[in-house]
Amino acid sequence: MKITLTLHCPNCQSTKIKKNGKKSSGKQNYLCKNCFRQFIGDHALTYNGCHSGLIKRILLMLVRGIGIRDISEIQEVSIRKVLSVLVNSHYAITPRKSYYERLEVDEFWTYVGNKGKKYWLIYAYERQGGEIVAYVWGKRNLKTAKRLREKLIKLGVSFGCICTDEWQSFITAFKEDNHVIGKAHTIGIEGNNCRLRHRIRRAFRKTCCFSKKLFNHLKAFRLAFFYINYGYV
Secondary structure: OOOOOOOOOOOOOOOOEEEEEEOOOOOEEEEEOOOOOEEOOHHHOOOHHHOOOHHHHHHHHHOOOOOHHHHHHHHOOOHHHHHHHHHOOOOOOOOOOOEEEEEEEEEEEEEEOOOOOEEEEEEEEEOOOOEEEEEEEEOOOHHHHHHHHHHHHHOOOEEEEEEEOOOHHHHHHOOOOOEEEOHHHOHHHHHHHHHHHHHOHHHOOOOOOOEOOHHHHHHHHHHHHHHHHHOOO
16 A cells, blocks of 8 residues: 655745655655755654644634643644744734725723733724724723824825714714714624634633733734734734
């Protein structure tokens, strides 16, 4: 019985591979003819942390509500490896359009370290396209609300109307715009808040999972925003 393995270069994904001697451990070494990367096939690896498809799987699990320790257990790698994938991820969102007919704005409560250290997310969301257009982090105050409006202007985003709840800071920050006020007009972003609570494990309600470092906290949300907007990581 013959088993055929199709090898892909972990660097450029090319299938133009040739054998290139053996490692000191006796394992077959391969060379990519396209980018000249040398590697050992996934089938011969003894440590799962070196698997070529591992990073993609970890990123997908992070945006599907699975915690760091659970990913470590499922993928049989160290917690340090999972955290390194999160820390070294580089994802950023940009507005798809320069003009939106309608944007919804709301605040989202999170914390870092303990529940006394609140860190608020205020963001703009387009219900029709399911897109997170822009966001800022900070305290739940007028200054942070104004920063969101300034960021929309800086990104070159204009809108027909902006919808918020009755929070006074929103009323003041968007007083110069066509501002629609009331919970009935923010159903879309409230639903997206629920989605964030399900997609990001550290944002779950009544969970033992939380962020110890602000840097990791922001990385996790940035990754989830990208996944929500584009559908992949």
